[in-house]
Amino acid sequence: MKKKKETEKMMSDEDIKEYHNIGKEFGLKKNNKYNYIQGKQITDHGTGKRVYEINNYRLPSVTTILGATKNQEFLKEWKAKVGEQEAERIKNYSSSRGTAMHKFLEHYILGTGYDDLTTIGQEARPMAEKIIEIGFTPVEEYYASEVTLHYPGLYAGQTDLVCLHNGMETVVDFKQANRPKKKEWIEDYYLQIAAYAMAHDYVHNSNIEQGVIMVCTPDLYYQEFKVEGLELKKWKHKFLKRLDMYHELIHDEKEKANVQITERDFTRNE
Numbered sequence: 376m377k378k379k380k381e382t383e384k385m386m387s388d389e390d391i392k393e394y395h396n397i398g399k400e401f402g403l404k405k406n407n408k409y410n411y412i413q414g415k416q417i418t419d420h421g422t423g424k425r426v427y428e429i430n431n432y433r434l435p436s437v438t439t440i441l442g443a444t445k446n447q448e449f450l451k452e453w454k455a456k457v458g459e460q461e462a463e464r465i466k467n468y469s470s471s472r473g474t475a476m477h478k479f480l481e482h483y484i485l486g487t488g489y490d491d492l493t494t495i496g497q498e499a500r501p502m503a504e505k506i507i508e509i510g511f512t513p514v515e516e517y518y519a520s521e522v523t524l525h526y527p528g529l530y531a532g533q534t535d536l537v538c539l540h541n542g543m544e545t546v547v548d549f550k551q552a553n554r555p556k557k558k559e560w561i562e563d564y565y566l567q568i569a570a571y572a573m574a575h576d577y578v579h580n581s582n583i584e585q586g587v588i589m590v591c592t593p594d595l596y597y598q599e600f601k602v603e604g605l606e607l608k609k610w611k612h613k614f615l616k617r618l619d620m621y622h623e624l625i626h627d628e629k630e631k632a633n634v635q636i637t638e639r640d641f642t643r644n645e
Contacts, residue, residue, distance in 0.1 A: 402483065402484060402485060402486025402487075403483075403484050403486075403514055403516065403517045403538070404515070404516040404517070405516065405518075406516045406517070406518055406539070407518075408518055409518050409519065409537075409581065410579075411519050411523070411524075412429065412430075412523065413522075413523055414427040414428060414429040414523035414525060414531055415428040415429075416428075416436070416523075416533070417433075419433065424436075424439045424443075425438065426439070426531075427523060427525060427532070429523070429525050429531055432527075432528070434525055434526075434528075434529065434530050434531040435530055435531075436530070436531060436532050437530055437531070437532035437566075437567055437570045437571070438532065438567070440530060440570075440617060440618055440621045441563045441566055441567065443621050443624055444620040444621050444624070445563065465553070469551065469553060471495050472495050472499050472502075472551055473499075473550070473551040475491055475493075475495050475496045475498075475499035475500075476499040476500075476502050476506075476549065476551050476591070477521075477535065477549055478491065478499075479491070479499060479500055479503035479504075480503045480506060480535070480549055481520055481521050483503070483507055484517060484520045484536065485520060498593060499551070501595055502551060502591040502592075502593065502595065503591075505591050505595045505597050506549060506591050506597065509597050509599075510547075510587075510589040510597070510599060514538050514539070515538075515539045515541075515542070516539045517536055517537065517538040517539075518537040518538060518539075518544075519534075519537045520536055521533060521534075521535060522534060522537060524571050524574040524575050524578070525574055525578065526570075526573060526574040526577055526578070527578070529618065530570060530574070530618065531574070532567070532571060532574070534546050534548060534567075534571040535547055535549045536548075536549075537575065537583075540585060540587060541585075543584040543585045543603070544581060544582060544583050544584055544585070545583065545586065545587055546568055546571045546575065546583055546585075546586050546587075547587045547588075547589060548564060548568055548571075548586075548587075548588050548589070549589050550564065550588060550589065550590045550591075551590070551591060551592070551593075552590050552591070552592050552598075553593070554592060555590075555592060555596055555598060556590055556598060556600075558600060561588065561600065562613075564588045565586070565588070565600075565602055565610045566610060566613060566614045568586030568587075568588065568602060568607075568610065569586065569602075569607060569611040569614045570611075570614045571583075571586075572586060572607065572611070573611050573614070584603055584604075585601060585602065585603040585607070586601070586602045586603070586607060586610075587599060587601050587602075588600040588601075
């Protein structure tokens with residue numbers, strides 16, 4: 376112990392940091408098997424919806440599609456229970472904590488140094504560390520982190536990780552949660568995974584065999600939800616149905632807008 380302290384006295388702060396990290400591995404092994412393109416995420420001024428610009432085409436985001444076609448009854452009941460203002464506060468705080476957690480995970484995967492000394496950052500860090508400790512153990516290598524995936528002409532989105540997980544090519548999504556989840560509560564998480572898997576397979580001629588959703592709460596309760604095989608195929612079909620619903624809604628909105636414009640022009644001409 377005395378020898379260790381004497382060694383540290385002769386070292387700079389950076390040397391000490393490196394000395395304590397000897398034998399520890401940071402980052403995941405990278406495999407450049409697939410060539411990804413980075414889409415530009417923007418807000419469409421006409422609709423206010425989030426879209427991705429890829430190869431000069433604007434595609435709706437997966438989250439926009441799911442948000443527009445989601446059953447809002449549970450959300451309405453929750454807002455009525457806690458109040459609009461409190462609901463908004465919880466939503467914004469959870470979103471900020473989730474963003475911070477994702478940032479820690481992204482930098483760990485890439486093997487780059489990162490810290491966030493804000494209150495939210497310090498709350499998110501142990502959540503990220505719990506996901507790394509348990510969720511990353513079966514990950515052998517990764518192909519992309521925080522990467523844009525798109526299905527030409529239909530949709531786009533950004534997934535958290537594409538990797539080899541227990542020998543299977545896998546799409547991974549990280550989620551923070553205020554409390555533990557039940558499978559029946561997280562249908563949209565499965566639909567997201569299915570959409571990303573379809574897009575990856577179509578564009579990169581791959582065979583994504585599995586989706587993994589890694590969830591952690593602020594009290595460091597870790598959950599993992601996996602989907603593969605016929606169940607993954609079922610979620611792909613469900614997402615395509617939601618995509619059809621989305622296009623019907625957009626069509627109805629355009630029709631309504633056209634009718635309103637026509638009525639306004641007709642009134643003006645009277």
